[in-house]
Structure formats: C-alpha cells, structure tokens
Amino acid sequence: MSLPTTILVATDFSPPAEHALDYAIELANKLGAKVHLLNVIGIPTYGVPELGLAISSSVMDSVVKSSQSELDKLVAARAPTKIEAMLRTGDARDVIINTAVEVGAQLIVMGTHGRRGVSRALLGSVAESVVRHAPCPVLIVRADKHGK
Numbered sequence: 001m002s003l004p005t006t007i008l009v010a011t012d013f014s015p016p017a018e019h020a021l022d023y024a025i026e027l028a029n030k031l032g033a034k035v036h037l038l039n040v041i042g043i044p045t046y047g048v049p050e051l052g053l054a055i056s057s058s059v060m061d062s063v064v065k066s067s068q069s070e071l072d073k074l075v076a077a078r079a080p081t082k083i084e085a086m087l088r089t090g091d092a093r094d095v096i097i098n099t100a101v102e103v104g105a106q107l108i109v110m111g112t113h114g115r116r117g118v119s120r121a122l123l124g125s126v127a128e129s130v131v132r133h134a135p136c137p138v139l140i141v142r143a144d145k146h147g148k
Helices: 015-031 057-077 092-103 117-123 126-133
Strands: 006-011 034-041 083-089 107-112 138-142
Touching: 006 015, 006 092, 015 034, 015 107, 015 138, 034 057, 034 092, 057 083, 083 092, 092 107, 092 126, 107 126, 126 138
Parallel strands: 006 034, 006 107, 034 083, 107 138
Antiparallel strands: none
16 A cells, blocks of 8 residues: 555535645645546536526536636645646536546545535535545545634
C-alpha cells in the first residue's frame, strides 16, 4: 500500500466541505499529491429522469456560472497549491465515484454535515454512499463544533 498521489475532494461549498478541502490540501502538500476539487450540480428528478430535462437552460446556465465562480474562489484563496477544479452534473453519489475512477484518485476527502435522524433519512448521506461504493479509501472530515 502506498501513500496517495492523487486526491479527489468533493465540495458542496459548505463550511464542512471547506474544512475538508483545507485538510486535503495540507495532506497533499506533505505527500506531494495532486488535488482534484469536484462540485456536483444535482439535477432534481424526483425519481422521474425526464423531469431533469425540464430545467430551463437559462436556470442551468445561471447555476453553472455560480458554481464555477465558487470553485474559482476556493482555488484562488488556496494559491499557490495546484488544484484542478471540476464541475459536473448529476447525482453526487454516482458522480463522485465515477470521477474518482476517471482521475485515478487514490483517496477521496469529503466533509460531513453530521446530520442525524429525520433529516439524514430524508436527505440521505452522500458521504455514506461514497464510503460504501468508492474505488479507493475515503476520508470523512467532520466539522468542528463551530460548523467549520
């Protein structure tokens, strides 16, 4: 087993995700690893894939521009670390796993909101799904008691 040289970090732009990104960058700098930063734009289909097609192109363009702007800010704020930012659409669970395979990630790093009970049952856990199905180790970075 070797130390990772390619790290995939999934972000939803939340404080826990930013904390996970900072953790991954610190780790990558110590290991000489490359960081891929991924944001997934979820397209709600409510179990009916055709509904995803009903989203207007102007709404989708706006969401893509906003997400790309947020990615650019995250990368710029963490210069000079080399981070490759990626923006994808789809179900975050599947996209994270597929992207890990695509970039040859040897480690996935994610933040967690630590939801429990009904909110977790209703929203599901992207992190839990990724842990169960990932092609490589997954490091879940919990937010501190202040939500960071």
